[in-house]
Amino acid sequence: MLYRVAGQFKTSYKADYALFPVRQDAWLLTFILLLAFVVFPMTANEFTFRALLIPVLIYSLAALGLNILTGYAGQLSLGTGAFMGVGAYACYKLVTIFPEMNIVVAIALSGFFSATVGMAFGLPSLRIKGFYLAIATLAAQFFLVWLFQKWAWLYNYNASGAIQVPNISMFGVPVAGPNAKAITQYYFVLGIVCVVTFFAINITRGRIGRIWKAVRDMDIAAELVGINLMKAKLLAFFVSSYIVGVAGALFVFLWRGAAEAELFDIQLSFRVLFIAIIGGLGSILGNFLGAILIVALPVLLGVVPRMFGLPISSAMVEHLNIMIIGALIITFLILEPHGLARYWQIIREKLIIWPFPH
């Protein structure tokens, strides 16, 4: 009923390959964007911005970057945290060396640094596959974090060894640093996430995306039909690391405000990988769903007892939290191994035939 596709005729190939062949999808997206751009900013308080909305967006972006590499091109990577670090440190150096540089430009450029580094560490993918490649990217993870600690130039020789985000304004409005308002930062992050997601959707469903999928499903077959594996794999590393780098720069500049090298350790890589896997590999929507589950749900669960004044100590809340989230992840994966995005697909299919199932 709600999702009735009957009567929506396609009269040309163009219409058939449109971003939203079903009209209801476009409405749903409009509704979500309306929520994100209008409703949330009007109702949210600072805690909601800083602890829920901004982190969910940034983690979604990082997972999106990883998903392009792992979900679309089939190259397993455990170096996401370190590539985020490259983006963050590059942005920090750019902003401190050229203080008059626009922050958007700095973030966009810092993505290129992590893309280059990512491509360099992606070179082994030409010879090794699967778990062996994961180990090679693991080397990137450890090497880069070590570099962030030891190369004092990266953090401007600060005594604490940490990078601290200075006050940065854009057109007179502070966007990064302690003076920035949460709502400004939210809109800034939302804008970048929307642009990158739009780009990612189109690249993955176009020619390049199909090349990646062919490589993922069977690289020998892909090579036989004339796909240049080296180009395809390295391009996947490049695009993926670019997005991850941008996410890393946003992570530190628009959210955390300060970062030590240890922040970008293997834990962060795993966290992003979990988001991508639980959300659904090979899907764009999945990254957002995964981030909501992994990033936002613990925060929400932590707030509930405080809201109702339940006499549970905060340490106990934390223990409960870990147990609940763990149980949820296992349940979701048992019920639907293809992730949350697949859930949405099933729901959508059911809605289309509802109320007359075959």
Add this chain to the structure above:
Amino acid sequence: MQTMMRMTALSAAFAAAAAFVAPAALAQDSLYVPNLSYRTGPFAATGTPIMNGQRDYMTLLNERDGGINGVRIAYDECETGYNTEKGVECYEATKANAIVTQPWSTGITLQVLPRTNVDQIPVLAPGYGFSPMADGKVFKWAYNPPSSYWDGASMLLNYVADGDLSSLNGKKIVLIHLDAPYGREPIPLFEKYAAEHGFTFLPIPVGVTEMQNQSAQWLQIRRENPDFVFMWGWGAMNAGALTEAARTRFPMEKFLGIWWSGHDGDMAAVGEQGKGYRAVSWNVPVSDSPLMNDIRQHVIEKGLSQIGNQSELDWVFYQRGLVISMMAAEAIKAAQEEFDATVITPEQMRWGLENLNIDEAKLEELGMSGMVVPFQTTCANHTGHGGGWIIEWDGSKFERVSDILSPDREVIEPLEAAEAAKYAEANAPWPANDECSL
């Protein structure tokens, strides 16, 4: 499965709705003192006794005196697990009503420090955080009484040199430290001293992931054969270093730690073998003090404490927790008197922290004589530089073995001023405290 999904969706929607409403408004007649605690995670063993102490002191004030000047203290913990990400979340969740914030981990302090200037909430970071925070003219909202890490480093050096630093000439000192902002903190000062007094200084970092396996570091220490080893360790690193030192038969009398490395719980792992290990500390447990008797009577016996084992009451860290909460409570008292108010604002709390005067008489009055070094803060001096004592492990507990040591302020001050200025410049426009005329 459908019901389950509906339930999940419903509860998620409910929780989401809850988060969008402003955090629960607290009753107006209480003082909200949040603490970003860590009773979980890799540092829980060291965090828990401190948090217990902090909590029990506030419970005592509420139970025995009905709060401070009739206003109850709403002491609240927000669990971070020493995780910087949780730290931001907790800071944001608690800041609306907070009169003071206690960030713990140096990483969280780094993130929170610039924001407190904008949110106008004082940071109480006793014995940790940045050493340059002592400069109250730059760090208007941050307080780290009664001693900073640089004070600690200076006291340790003076203690091993018997007050005559030139006697260190030609000696070799190793610093085994956690490879994190906290552990790197004293290095600039040690380097400055080394250059001045002609001793060799060698920092040996221990990564967070190798805290429990320090054989490589101790092999290096054995090869270097230093005259003294200082330790800036935390959590599992302390016990790791001590076991390794005992195993390699490193003489304990050459091994000294900062106050966060003087934890009874860590020493239990080595027991008798750790005999002779010393640490500098600004608090010493005095288990028969009037305060401890009150704690036993009003908190422990009523079952209001979260303490696991009665013997933990005598720990250095538990009593340090009491001392830390005492500082917050005394600042509240000072502010209440100055502004003639019972429920104070964060701005007034800042004044209170700036005018703390914890002298011998005050400690006597609180029943805490000898439990903490006397100190006094001013608007220009946010640390107080009360100094510290040396405590020594006798195989089962820590004993005080020295009089109060004082740091070389004339050596540290220029370094503090320079680092504070550097911080302010990197974070420009940084609001300085111009009202301070000292």
